[in-house]
Amino acid sequence: MSVLPIFRSVIAFVFFSLPGTALAKEAVDMIVYGDYVLTMEKGAGVLNNGAVAVKDGTILAVGPRADIEAEFKTKKKVSGTDKVLMPGLINGHTHAAMVLFRGMADDMTLIDWLQNYIFPMEGKFVDKDFVRAGAQLACWEMLRGGTTTIVDMYFYPRIAAQVYKTCGLRAILGAPMIDYPSPGFTGWDDSFAAGEEFVQNFKDPSGRLIAAFAPHGAYTVSPEHLRAVLAAAKASGAPLMMHVAESPSEMQVMKERYHNTTVRHIAGLGMLDYPLIAAHMVWPDEDEMDMLAMSQVGPIHNPTSNMKTAAGFSPVPQMLAKGINVGLGTDGAASNNDLDMWEEIRHAALIHKGKSGDATIMPAKTVLAMATRMGSAAIGLGDVVGTLSTGKRADMIQLILTSPRLAPLYDVESHLVYVAGSRDVVTTIIDGQMVMRNGKVRSLDRAKVIQDAKVQADKIRAALEAEK
C-alpha cells in the first residue's frame, strides 16, 4: 500500500495542533472506507479499518482511516462498516453480448454446440439491437457482481462501447476478425478492414474504453492474416487479443494443418513479442510456458468455460510458478453460463488442487491477485487499475460480510475466495463514479435491461422451437 508522503502528515499534525487555525485538509470527491481493505498490491495483506481518498476519478491515497481523515476532507463518505474494500474485478476474456444465448444449448460436444446452435443463431440474430440488448444485460450482471473492467470480444464493438460508456464499465473492445463468414462480414477482408477502421477512429475522451484487434484464433485465421493484424496492432499500439490453445480439437487442427502447436505457431509469426491477451491457454507445454514467461503475453484462465466445453484444465499453477501474470475470465455466458467472476475465482482455487493432488497450490491470496493485480497486468492495464494504489484509477468495490453464510470470519481472503460471491457486493465504483450502491445498479434501468433482452430472446426462442 502506498505510504502517505511524510510532509503531509507533518503539516496536518501542525495544523491540528494549532486551535483556531483553518484545516489544511485537501478536499476530495470521495472517501471510501473498509473495515478490511485489500489493496492487492504485491505482498500486501489486509489493512484493518482503512480508507481510500478519491479525486477526479483517481486514487489519491490509501491508508489507515485515521491517516486519511487527517489528510483529506470530503462531503461524500462511503461507509465501510462490516465491509471489505478492494479493487474491482477484471474479467480478462468475455463475449458480453452472448449473454443472450445463456442456457440456449448445453451439455453437448463443442462441434454440435457451435455448428448447430451458436453459429446459426449468430448468423440469424446478431445485429446492432442484439449487441445493444446483450451488452446492457451483461453490464448489469457484471456491475452487480463487482466486475469493473472487461476484455470484450464481440461483433459491433462500437454499439457495445456506447452501452459501456453509459453504464460506466471499463472495457477493452476487440473487433472480431475471422477467415469465415460472421455477423456483418463475408470473411477476413471485410472483418479486418472494419476492425482497422474501428481501432483507428474510435475515440473515448475518458480513456476508459479502448479499441483493440481480436483475430479469433490461429486455427480460424491464416498465418498471413495473423501477420497482417499483428502489423496493424504494432502500427497503432492497440491491444491485441485472441483465443490461444483452448481445446484439444484446436490442437488437433493445428497439428494437422501446420504440424505445430498453437503457441509455437504464433511464436513463429512474432505474436509473442507483442502484449497479446491470450484467452484460455489450456494446452501450452512446458517449453511453451517458458516462452510465455519471456514474452509479453497475458494468458487468461477461464476455468468454468474450459470445464463446460470440456477443453480441459489449464496448467495455471505451472504458469504462475514461472512468474507469468495469469488473469481470469468468464468467457461468454453461452459457455459458462454467467458472467460471475467470483465463480471463476472459486473454480480457479479449487480445480487445480483437485487435479494436482496438492491442496497447497492456488491459495486464496494468489487467486484474488489473478482477478485483480495480475489480471490488470495480463491485459496491459497494470499501471491503470488492478490495485488500490495512489495514482491508479478509482475502480473499487465493497462487499458486506454480515450474512450468516459468511460467519464466522477468521480470514477475509479465504472468505472472498471460498464463500463470498456477487450477491455480497454492495458497492461498485469505476473511475470514481458510483455505478452500484447498496446492491442497486444505478447506471442502468433494470426494467429496460430485462425488456430489451426479452425482445431478442423471444425471437431466438421462436427460432429454436421452429427447428425442433
Next chain:
Amino acid sequence: MSVLPIFRSVIAFVFFSLPGTALAKEAVDMIVYGDYVLTMEKGAGVLNNGAVAVKDGTILAVGPRADIEAEFKTKKKVSGTDKVLMPGLINGHTHAAMVLFRGMADDMTLIDWLQNYIFPMEGKFVDKDFVRAGAQLACWEMLRGGTTTIVDMYFYPRIAAQVYKTCGLRAILGAPMIDYPSPGFTGWDDSFAAGEEFVQNFKDPSGRLIAAFAPHGAYTVSPEHLRAVLAAAKASGAPLMMHVAESPSEMQVMKERYHNTTVRHIAGLGMLDYPLIAAHMVWPDEDEMDMLAMSQVGPIHNPTSNMKTAAGFSPVPQMLAKGINVGLGTDGAASNNDLDMWEEIRHAALIHKGKSGDATIMPAKTVLAMATRMGSAAIGLGDVVGTLSTGKRADMIQLILTSPRLAPLYDVESHLVYVAGSRDVVTTIIDGQMVMRNGKVRSLDRAKVIQDAKVQADKIRAALEAEK
C-alpha cells in the same frame, strides 16, 4: 408425475356443472404453485403452470394448476409466478456444526490441516454449546439455500437433533465412532457405546429425525469394530454412514495396513450388504464400481471438498453409467467452505466434463437428480422424499427467476444447474411447514444464530491468535 384419479375429475366436473351445488373439492392445508414444476420423477420433464396439494405434511397430488384447483380447496396458496417448484435438496454428507471452523485454515495439506488445526480445535472447543451454535448456523444457511434433508455426522447428535427439531430440517444424525480420542470420548469403546445408546433411545415422533451409526472410516476404525457396528446397525435397522475411499492418503494407509483397497476391505466385512451411506467414494476402481452397483451402498459425491482437500475427482459418470444412485453432499464447511448445494450441483456438472474431455456427460437433468431423487435413494429415503410425488412428504422449494442474472430463460433445468443459486431460493417447505418464505428463514432467529456463533468463534479466534 402422478396422474390424478380420473373419477375425481369426473366428480369435480359434475359438481361444477350443477350451479348451487356444494363443491366436492377436498380441503387441503396448502397449494403450492410453480410456473415451472420439476417433480424430478424419473423421466419427467418440466411441467408448466403446475401445482402441488399438501395435507398433513404429505403431498396429496401434483399436476397442472387447473386440475389441482378443480380437485382441492385451501386457505393457503403459495404463488408460483416466475418460480420453479421442485423437491428440496438433499445434502447426503455433512458435518453441520463444523461451520464454526469455516475459513479457519485453508490451502494446506490434509495432514497439516487435520493435525494442526481441526483436531486440536475440536479437542478444545467442541462441546454441547459449540454443536448447538454450529448446528443453528448451518441450519440457517441450508434452509436459506433450499436444502431440506441432510445426512449429518458430528458429535453430540442429540443436541443437533434439538436444533433440527426447532428449525424444521429433516436429518439423519450419525453418532460418530472412531478408534482414537475425540470430543467427549477416549476411543472406540465409549464412542461406540454412546452411539448405540443414541440409536436405541432416540425418539422423534415426527419421523423427520433419524438416529444412525457413523463409524469414521475404514482407516480409523479397526475391522473388528466395523463388524461390531455393522451388527448393531443390522440389529436396529438404523442407517449406517462412513467416509469411504476418500483420499490418496487413505488408500495408502489401507494398502500398507491391510494390503487392500477400502471398498474391497469393507466388502470383506459385509458392509456392502447393508444400505451404507458412503461419503466421498473418490477412489473405487472399475471392479469395485461393479460391486457397488450390485450392493445397497449409496455413494455421496462431495465435489467441492474433494477438490479443496486435493482428494481428487470421483468417477461419478462411471458410477452413474452402472446404474448406481449417487447423491451429492457439501461435506463440512471447514473443507468447502459453505453448505451450498447449488455449488455442489454446479461443480458436479462441470468438473467431470473438464476431466474427461466429454462435454456431454453429467448433463443438467442428471445432476439435478443427484441432488434430489438419486440422493434420496442413496441415503435410504427414496420412498419418503426426493421427488414431488403423491404420498411423499411435502419437502419442496421455490426459486424465483426474475433476476437479470437469469435472463433470458430458454431451459429451466440448465439455469438451475449453471446459473441459479441459493440466493434465488425464496421458499423452503419441509413436512408441509413453511420454514422459509420470501427468502426469510422463519424457524430461526437470525440475530441469535449470529450471536451464538460469535461466542464460539471468539474463543476459537483467540486460541488461533495465541498459537501464532
